[in-house]
Structures are given as C-alpha cells and as structure tokens.
Amino acid sequence: MNSRYLLTLSLIFTLFVNMGAQHQVPIPTPEQLQWQNTELAALVCWDMHVFDGEFYVQKEVRITPVKDYNTFDPKNYDMDQWIKSLKDAGFKTAIFTVSHETGFFFHQSNATPYCMKALKWQEGKGDILRDFKASCEKYGILPGVYIGTRWNAFYGVHDFKVEGVGTFAEHRQQYYNTMIENVVEEIFANYGDWAIVWFDGGAHSPEQGGPDVLSIFDKLQPNSLFYHNLQRSDMRWGGSETGTVPYPSWGTFPYLSTGAGESAKKEIRANNYQLLKTGDPNGNYYMPAMSDAPLRGHGGHDWFWEPNREDIIYPLDKLVKMYYNSVGHNTTLILGVTPNTDGIIPEPDVKRLKEFGDEIKRRFDSPVKSVSGEGYQLSIKFANKQNINQVVLMEDISKGERVRKFILEGKTKGGWHMIFEGSCIGNKFIHRFDDKEVSAVRLKVLESIGKSQILEFSVYDVTNP
Amino acid sequence: MNSRYLLTLSLIFTLFVNMGAQHQVPIPTPEQLQWQNTELAALVCWDMHVFDGEFYVQKEVRITPVKDYNTFDPKNYDMDQWIKSLKDAGFKTAIFTVSHETGFFFHQSNATPYCMKALKWQEGKGDILRDFKASCEKYGILPGVYIGTRWNAFYGVHDFKVEGVGTFAEHRQQYYNTMIENVVEEIFANYGDWAIVWFDGGAHSPEQGGPDVLSIFDKLQPNSLFYHNLQRSDMRWGGSETGTVPYPSWGTFPYLSTGAGESAKKEIRANNYQLLKTGDPNGNYYMPAMSDAPLRGHGGHDWFWEPNREDIIYPLDKLVKMYYNSVGHNTTLILGVTPNTDGIIPEPDVKRLKEFGDEIKRRFDSPVKSVSGEGYQLSIKFANKQNINQVVLMEDISKGERVRKFILEGKTKGGWHMIFEGSCIGNKFIHRFDDKEVSAVRLKVLESIGKSQILEFSVYDVTNP
Structure with missing residues (x-):
C-alpha cells in the first residue's frame, strides 16, 4: 500500500514538473471567481407577453408583437419583495431580463420607444431596471442584466436578422444594430456596475x-462578466435547462466561445451539447458551465409566469438534488423565477425558494470538520468515531482547475475504504453517500496540473440527508 | 339673334325635363360644401426626418427608420405662430400630418410607442396634435388630420404591407393593422371633431x-370628410402636385374611389392621371379635386422643411396664378407649409403667405357688381361704362354641379361680344382677361342638368391684375 502511494507521489511530482512547464491551466478572472462563488443565481424573467392573457408559446411570441403593451399593469408591484425573496433564499446574484424576445425594454430608454416610457403604468416614468438595481444594492445581491438582441418581435428581428430583403433589410438591420448599441450603452452607462451582463443566445x-456590444461593454463595464458572443464568453451554457450538469463538468473549454444554441459549431452541438455539459480539462479557456432551470420546471418548463401553474414548481427534494448536480458539479445554479402580473414573486414560489435556501443551509452550514491545504493529500482525523455522509471539496480556482484525478477515502475498523474516485473538483465538488462511520477521511490527489490547491475539504453528518 | 336664343331656351327647357328626369346630379354632403367653400387649406407637414440633418429623399426615408428621434427638439416651438400665420393669410382649413412616412405619431398614444411619449422633448408629455387642435379653435381655423398608414419606416411597412414572408408577415400585418386601428381610434376619439381626415395614399x-379605419371614422367622426379608401373618398387628388388643375375640372367622378396614386386603376392612371384632373361631368360621385403643392415648390418640391431653401418659396405672382388655376377651377388649393426645426413656420414663408392672402383679398374683396339667380341667363348692367377684367362665377353646388355649357358676354359700343365660352362652373369659376370697357355683362347657360343655380356672378375691375 505505502509503496503504491509513494509511487503515485513520485508520479505526481513528475507531473508537476513536466506538465506545469508544458501546460499553464487557465485562470479565472476575479469576476469569474466571484461568479463561481455565487453558486446560486436567480434569473428573474419578465416580459410583456406575461400580461397578454395567453399561454406563452415561444415560437409564436418571437414573431408576433404583443397586441397591447398597456396590459402591463402590475398593481402590487414590489421590487423589494422580489429581491428580498431571493436574499432570504440564499441567492447571491440576480439577473433581470431588461428585454427578452418581445423587444420591450424595462427601462427608461431614449434609444427605443418600446420601453417603460410607452406605458400608462407609473405614467410612463417607471424603470424596473432602476428599481431592480436599487433593490439588489439594498439587499446585498449582485445585480446582473439580461439583454435580448437575438429575437425581437417588435422590430421584426428573427435570429439576429431583420425580416425582409434588399435595401430595406440592409437599412433596417443597420438601424436595429445601432438601436441595440444605444440601448446597451444606456444600460451600461446609466445604472452603475453590473456583476454580469447576459446577451441571451449571444x-x-x-x-x-x-x-x-463588446466594445461598449469593454468601455463601460470593464469589471463585469460578459456572456456572450463569438469574441468572448466568460461562462458557458451548461447544455440543458435541467439545472444540472453531469459529472465531471470542467470549468475549462476548448473554444473561445460557444455560439448560440442551435447555431453553435457541430463539435459543440454534438450529442445534445455534450461538450457544453462536460467542458474539457485541456481547454484553453476558463469558461465554467451554468446549470439553468426555471423554478416552475417540474412537469412543465415556465420561464415566464402563467396563472395556475403552481403545481409545476419543483418540489423541494428535486431542488436539493439539482443543487448537488449543479453547484456540486462545479457550476452555478441559475434558477428562473418570474413575477406574476400582480408584480410580485408568487407566494408559493417564495415559499419554495425559502425552503430550498433553508435546506441548503441546513445541509452545508455545519460541517463536522473542514481543512484546507495544498499538495497531494489532505486528511481529517476524528477523536472518536464519526458518522459522515457528505463531502465538499473546493479547489482554489484562482490558481486554476488543477486536479485531474482524486480519491476520497474513509478509515473504518477495517482500514481505508474508497468513498469516491473522481476527476474534477474545480470550484466545488459535493459528494453525498450512505452513512459511514469513520475515524478519519482523506483526499488523495492522484493527478493534477501543478500543485493542487485545496481551499476546502469538509465532511458532514447531515441528518435526513 | 333673338330667335336663336329662343331656340336655345326651348332646348334648355327640353333638357330640364328630359335630363332632370333621367339624370340626378350628385349632391355634395354638407361637409363637402364646407370644404369647397374653404378654398384655401394648408397642409402642415412635419415628420421626424426634418430633424435628422440630412436632405430628405422620400424613397430612402420610407425604408429607413430615423436614426435618433431625440433629434426632435424644436426649441422655439410655437403652435399659435403656425396657425396665426395661416389665419392671417386667409386660410380657412389646416391639416396636420400627425404621422407621415417615418411612422412617428405626433400625439400621446397608447397604441404605438413611437409617439411623443418617447421623446425627451417636453419630458415626453408633448402632444402636437392637441396643440394644433387647440390653436385651430383659438384662431377659427377648421382642423384636419393627416394620417399616414401606407408607409411606415419604423414598423417596416411598405405600400401598406409589412416586409417579410410567411407566418411572420401574417402576424406582423395583423399587429400593424390593429395598431393603426387603435391609433386612429385615439385620434378620432380624443381630440374632438375633425373637419377632414386624410389618409394619404388611401x-x-x-x-x-x-x-x-372607415368603421372607426363612421362611428367617431360622422360629420367629417373622409379621404380616402376604396369604399369612400369625399374628394379626390387633383392628379399633380402643381397646385393647379386644368379647365374644366368637374367636381364629379365616375368611380366610387380613386385608388392610391400609382396603384390606381388604369382608367385613372391614364395620361398622367388625366381623369383625376378633369373629373367627369357625368360621374355619379361628387368628389371634387384638390390642387396641392408645397409652398416651397418653385425650383424644388419640399413638402418638408430643409435649411437654406427659402429661395424655392413660390414667388407671389406664381401663387396668385396658382389660385386662379385651382380655386378658380372648382377645386380647393392645398398649400404645403412646414415648420422648421426651431418649431415655427419660417419668417420668409409667413411673409409670402401673408402677401398671398393680401393679394387674393385685394383682387376679390371688391367686385364692381355681384348678382345671383337661377335659370339660363343672368345680366349685370352698369349705369356708365365700366372697365372690367375679371369674372367670378359660382354655382349653388348644394344643388349639384348643373351647368354644362355657358358663355360670358360683354356689351360694348359694337354690341355683345364673347368674353369666354366655358363648360364647368361648379363651386367657383374665375376668369381674368384683358381690360374691357362694357356697359353690361351677361352669363348665358347653354346647357345644364336641371335649372342652373347661380350663387354668384361677380365682375371686377382689378388694378394691376
């Protein structure tokens, strides 16, 4: 046994020397680091069609301007209620859809008339983006803004392109592009710093x-995260809208960008976006996956509020499982929440979010023991026998994702036993398992690029796991 | 001589009996009567492209949304100045382009966001249509509203049709049509009565x-004039933008409607819209021609203001000639005036309009003698020899255009001499001629449908005619 480990140790040192010299692991920016630490982000989805009284059919709404934008009349609008709900549930970031696919912008724009100025609501003086930003500041939530440019039913823009042909289309495209640049400039210049800006579909x-838009971003939001276009993508879509990624999901990616969904290059599209899900340990770009899902996604898939759909809010146990398979798989979990036509996050959603946040706290706030350290092995010893059923591992990814192969072992009366054999740790790896009585646990890093930097190695004894 | 006239008289009586029974001449509505009495109407043209700093090229603007609508910033905007200028110049009607081809609406709309609400100007509270209506009331000008639906660069609508294909185009057309209906309803419902509503290009x-739009008109503006669609056209375009029609120009027309310019039926399009110019004495529809021209149309054709184009304001003598060939040819003269980017009708335009109004007054306010009457002959006798050089004839068109053939004669030392042999009188016929010294003048109606009803037969001795 010991000799085998010595051999491994030698191998690792060899790897340190060889690979460290050959291959520099991609390092996240400070903003990406912050993003990975976010763990829980809410995508707050609202658009004019929520108010149209019809069930949302995305492909219809994409090509059909909303009949009457003055159906937007949320009588009990309460932005603090939205953000407090998220804060209470443990979310660290919230991203608001200032525009989605109808083309309406939820701010005061001087670049597109199809904005809050057009509304009777709040006498045309409303600015939901402003309210959102202020409330995020009030509650200590990192604010993000989601901007839809790819689809715009109002302007007749379909997959980035204006409909029509010839000079008409050419002029109109130019107009649309300039309008978008101006709107983006407003959003970037007039609302302070954004933690993340999200161009959906790129x-x-x-x-x-x-x-x-990237130049405007560089000029006005240099310390934000950019998601995404073909020149830059600070994170990547996790390849499904299930709120999960498979294991392993490496934070690194072999291409500079991912392309937009169905128009991505074939290596990315292959096997139902497998590469987006798994990433690539040898990828040259740090671009961690995001696991996104609508909170109302259990037996349905409502990013946008519909009446009488409380029954498709994910049950608590499913959300908890989702957490393990997203945050626990080195990604941020992005849950879609959507205010109703009354202007608030509905009570059942708030309740479920809170239950979820509380449950995550309950499961993760009190490790039996935590250690950190660098190198190939980290051990935790207990004075007495200790029941454990959960382990959290975190790399210090400010040094890059270094670990390529590891094992977790627990020491029982019969000696060391394998708990888990893994590859990726990344920002966070969570493993839960059946109750095990141990006197010690240890992490052995069998392969890494450079010396592994373990920020956290925690073991838990979760009741009712 | 006498026997010839007796014969004519008999013939006329025969015609009365025969044709009166066979052919009822079309009778104008009270609104059309009022319109024909207007004589001078101003089409006040404004649109966003006036402010874009570029020379207006209609076919470009039709397919190119205005880059920045907030260039609209008329710092010395003064609606009263517009309307007072028109009043002072003798205009009785003013028609304002609430929208032209950019698609922008100069009112507070809840149906299209591309309206005054979108502007920084007057903090989005401006309503030029409201101001226009109020000022017209203040100065006793009949208010009309011009609504462009055929071209809409903002929505990508070209000759009534949205650009694009398939379901996209179908949905978008439906949206556009509904939007237009809603906008029209606002304009018809929220601003009181309009003397005329003008859908350009139909x-x-x-x-x-x-x-x-016709149903909305019928419901909300039943006492207004409708111009125009394929179901109804209370007047017709005079077939040119020269501010004139040829003689004769009958107030009657053989078709229910005219169609829109280049898409009119071929009988109407033929010979450069000859039928629009002349009308048809046997037409079943009372639909008098309008003679339209931009005030800035002399060596140019600017319906919309451009800087440094004062030199193309029609000279006074051309305007006076235009009056003779429009009002004097049984049509209303519609002069295009256009406020500048400062928000006022430019001083040179105001001055020319006033000169024009004054000159028309000078020429027509003091007839030597006026008579009216019915039947086939009307005479004016002078106590002494009288110099004359102008005659005005008006039928009482509330009874329809009845006269088909007439002669004007003057009695000199040598007996009766022909001054003019004509066909149409209609609302107004003006004839000017070289100075003639007469002791009497007479109008002989040689053919008419039913008994001719001469509302006015005036002779003038205009100095410096």
Whole structure:
C-alpha cells in the first residue's frame, strides 16, 4: 500500500514538473471567481407577453408583437419583495431580463420607444431596471442584466436578422444594430456596475452583421462578466435547462466561445451539447458551465409566469438534488423565477425558494470538520468515531482547475475504504453517500496540473440527508 | 339673334325635363360644401426626418427608420405662430400630418410607442396634435388630420404591407393593422371633431388586408370628410402636385374611389392621371379635386422643411396664378407649409403667405357688381361704362354641379361680344382677361342638368391684375 502511494507521489511530482512547464491551466478572472462563488443565481424573467392573457408559446411570441403593451399593469408591484425573496433564499446574484424576445425594454430608454416610457403604468416614468438595481444594492445581491438582441418581435428581428430583403433589410438591420448599441450603452452607462451582463443566445458582432456590444461593454463595464458572443464568453451554457450538469463538468473549454444554441459549431452541438455539459480539462479557456432551470420546471418548463401553474414548481427534494448536480458539479445554479402580473414573486414560489435556501443551509452550514491545504493529500482525523455522509471539496480556482484525478477515502475498523474516485473538483465538488462511520477521511490527489490547491475539504453528518 | 336664343331656351327647357328626369346630379354632403367653400387649406407637414440633418429623399426615408428621434427638439416651438400665420393669410382649413412616412405619431398614444411619449422633448408629455387642435379653435381655423398608414419606416411597412414572408408577415400585418386601428381610434376619439381626415395614399381596407379605419371614422367622426379608401373618398387628388388643375375640372367622378396614386386603376392612371384632373361631368360621385403643392415648390418640391431653401418659396405672382388655376377651377388649393426645426413656420414663408392672402383679398374683396339667380341667363348692367377684367362665377353646388355649357358676354359700343365660352362652373369659376370697357355683362347657360343655380356672378375691375 505505502509503496503504491509513494509511487503515485513520485508520479505526481513528475507531473508537476513536466506538465506545469508544458501546460499553464487557465485562470479565472476575479469576476469569474466571484461568479463561481455565487453558486446560486436567480434569473428573474419578465416580459410583456406575461400580461397578454395567453399561454406563452415561444415560437409564436418571437414573431408576433404583443397586441397591447398597456396590459402591463402590475398593481402590487414590489421590487423589494422580489429581491428580498431571493436574499432570504440564499441567492447571491440576480439577473433581470431588461428585454427578452418581445423587444420591450424595462427601462427608461431614449434609444427605443418600446420601453417603460410607452406605458400608462407609473405614467410612463417607471424603470424596473432602476428599481431592480436599487433593490439588489439594498439587499446585498449582485445585480446582473439580461439583454435580448437575438429575437425581437417588435422590430421584426428573427435570429439576429431583420425580416425582409434588399435595401430595406440592409437599412433596417443597420438601424436595429445601432438601436441595440444605444440601448446597451444606456444600460451600461446609466445604472452603475453590473456583476454580469447576459446577451441571451449571444450577441452577434459587427463581423456577423450585428451590433458592436463588446466594445461598449469593454468601455463601460470593464469589471463585469460578459456572456456572450463569438469574441468572448466568460461562462458557458451548461447544455440543458435541467439545472444540472453531469459529472465531471470542467470549468475549462476548448473554444473561445460557444455560439448560440442551435447555431453553435457541430463539435459543440454534438450529442445534445455534450461538450457544453462536460467542458474539457485541456481547454484553453476558463469558461465554467451554468446549470439553468426555471423554478416552475417540474412537469412543465415556465420561464415566464402563467396563472395556475403552481403545481409545476419543483418540489423541494428535486431542488436539493439539482443543487448537488449543479453547484456540486462545479457550476452555478441559475434558477428562473418570474413575477406574476400582480408584480410580485408568487407566494408559493417564495415559499419554495425559502425552503430550498433553508435546506441548503441546513445541509452545508455545519460541517463536522473542514481543512484546507495544498499538495497531494489532505486528511481529517476524528477523536472518536464519526458518522459522515457528505463531502465538499473546493479547489482554489484562482490558481486554476488543477486536479485531474482524486480519491476520497474513509478509515473504518477495517482500514481505508474508497468513498469516491473522481476527476474534477474545480470550484466545488459535493459528494453525498450512505452513512459511514469513520475515524478519519482523506483526499488523495492522484493527478493534477501543478500543485493542487485545496481551499476546502469538509465532511458532514447531515441528518435526513 | 333673338330667335336663336329662343331656340336655345326651348332646348334648355327640353333638357330640364328630359335630363332632370333621367339624370340626378350628385349632391355634395354638407361637409363637402364646407370644404369647397374653404378654398384655401394648408397642409402642415412635419415628420421626424426634418430633424435628422440630412436632405430628405422620400424613397430612402420610407425604408429607413430615423436614426435618433431625440433629434426632435424644436426649441422655439410655437403652435399659435403656425396657425396665426395661416389665419392671417386667409386660410380657412389646416391639416396636420400627425404621422407621415417615418411612422412617428405626433400625439400621446397608447397604441404605438413611437409617439411623443418617447421623446425627451417636453419630458415626453408633448402632444402636437392637441396643440394644433387647440390653436385651430383659438384662431377659427377648421382642423384636419393627416394620417399616414401606407408607409411606415419604423414598423417596416411598405405600400401598406409589412416586409417579410410567411407566418411572420401574417402576424406582423395583423399587429400593424390593429395598431393603426387603435391609433386612429385615439385620434378620432380624443381630440374632438375633425373637419377632414386624410389618409394619404388611401387607407387599405380589411378586404385588402388593411385596417378597418372607415368603421372607426363612421362611428367617431360622422360629420367629417373622409379621404380616402376604396369604399369612400369625399374628394379626390387633383392628379399633380402643381397646385393647379386644368379647365374644366368637374367636381364629379365616375368611380366610387380613386385608388392610391400609382396603384390606381388604369382608367385613372391614364395620361398622367388625366381623369383625376378633369373629373367627369357625368360621374355619379361628387368628389371634387384638390390642387396641392408645397409652398416651397418653385425650383424644388419640399413638402418638408430643409435649411437654406427659402429661395424655392413660390414667388407671389406664381401663387396668385396658382389660385386662379385651382380655386378658380372648382377645386380647393392645398398649400404645403412646414415648420422648421426651431418649431415655427419660417419668417420668409409667413411673409409670402401673408402677401398671398393680401393679394387674393385685394383682387376679390371688391367686385364692381355681384348678382345671383337661377335659370339660363343672368345680366349685370352698369349705369356708365365700366372697365372690367375679371369674372367670378359660382354655382349653388348644394344643388349639384348643373351647368354644362355657358358663355360670358360683354356689351360694348359694337354690341355683345364673347368674353369666354366655358363648360364647368361648379363651386367657383374665375376668369381674368384683358381690360374691357362694357356697359353690361351677361352669363348665358347653354346647357345644364336641371335649372342652373347661380350663387354668384361677380365682375371686377382689378388694378394691376
């Protein structure tokens, strides 16, 4: 046994030397670090069609302007209720859809008339983006903004392109692109710092005939996260909307960008976006996956509020499982929440979020023991026998994802026993298992690129896990 | 001589009996009567592109949304100045382009966001249509509203049709039509009575895949004039934008409607819209021609203000000639005036309008003598020899345009001499001629449908005619 470990140790040192020299692991930016530490982010989805009284059919809404935007009349609108709900549930980041696919912008714009100025509501003076930002500051939530440019039913834009042909289309595309640039400039310039800006489906760049939003980002939000276009993508979509990724899901990716969903390159599209899910340990770009799902996604898939759909709110146990398979798999879990037509996050959703947050706290706030350290082995010893059923591992990813192979072992009366044999740790790896009585646990890093930096190695004895 | 006239008289009586029974001449509605009495109407043209700093090229603006609508910032906007200028110049009606081809609406709309609400100007509370209506009331000008639905660069609508294909186009057309109906309803419902509503290029009707604006008109503006769609046209375009029609220009027309410019039926399009110019004495529809021209149309054709174009304001003598060939040819003269980017009708335009109004007054306010009467002959006798050089004839068109053939004669030392042999009188016929010294003048109606009803037969001795 010991000799085998010595051999492994030698091998690891060899790897340190060889691979450390050959291969620099990609390092996240400070903003990506913060993002990975977020763990729980809410995507707050609202758009004009929520108010149209019809069940949302995305492909219809994409090509059909909303009949009457003044159906937007949330009488009990309470932004603090939204953000407090998220804060109470343990969310660290919230991202608001200032525009989705109808083309309406939930701010005061001087670049597109299809914005809050057009509304009777609050006499055209409302600014939900402003309220959102203020409330995030009030409750200590990192604010993000989601901007839809790919689909715009109001302007007749379909997959980035205006409909029509010839000079008409050429002029209109130019107009649309400039309008988007101006709107983006407003959002980036007039609302302070954003923790993340999210161009859904990506943002076409000038080379693709699209607006130049990245330059505006670079100028006005240099310390934010950019998601995404073909030039830059600070994170990647996790390849499904299940709120999970498989294990392992590496934070690194072999391409500079992912492309937009169905128009991604075939290596990315292959096997139902497998590469987005797993990433690539040898990828040159730090671009961690996001696990996204609508809270109302259990037997349905409602990113946007519909009446009488409380029954599809994920049950608590499913959300907890989702957490293990997202945050516990080195990704941020992005849960879609959606205010109702009354202007608040519905009570059943708030309740479930709170239950979820409480349950996560209950499961993770009190480890039996935590250690950190660097190198190939970390051990935790107990004075007495200790029941455990959960382990959390975190790399110090400010040094990059270094670990490639590891084992977790527990020491019982019969000696050391394997608990888990893994590959990726990354920002966070969580493993739960049947109750095991141990006197010690140890993490052995069998392969890594450079010396592994373990920020946290915690073991838990969760009751009713 | 006498026997010839007796014969004519007999013939006329025969015609009375025969044709009166066979052919009822079309009778104008009270609104059309009022319109014909207007004589001078101003079409006040404004649109967002006036502010874009570029020379207006209609076919470009039709397909290119205005880059920045907040360039609209008329710092010395003064609606009273507009309307007082028109009043002072003798205009009786003013028609304002609440929308032209950019798609922007100069009112507070809850149906299209591309309206005054979108502007920084007056903090989005401005309503030029409201101001226009109020000022017209203040100065006793009949208010009209011009609504563009055929071209809409903002929504990508080209000759009534949204650009694009398939379901996208179908849904978008439906949206556009409904939006137009809602906007029209606002304009008809929220601003009181309009003397005339003008859908330029016509308004497509539901049968043509367009909005149903006529029903809204019937419901909300039953006492207004409707111009125009395929179901109804209370007047017709005079077939040119020269501010004139040829003689004769009958107030009657053989078709229910005219169609829109280049898409009119071929009988109407033929010979450069000859039928629009002349009308048809046997037409079943009372639908008098309008003679329209931009005030800035002399060596240019600017319906919309451009900087440094004062030199193309029609000279006074051309305007006076235009009056003779429009009002004097049984049509209303519609002069296009256009406020500048400062928000006022420019001083040179105001000055020219005033000169024009004064000159028309000078020429027409003091006839040597006026008579009226019915039947086939009307005479004016002078105590002494009288110099004359102008005659005005008016039928009482509330009874229809009855006269088909007439002669004007003056009695000199040598007996009766022909001054003019004509066909149409209609609302107004003006004839000017070289100075003639007469002791009497007479109008002989040689043919008419029913008994001719001469509302006015005036002779003038205009100095410096």
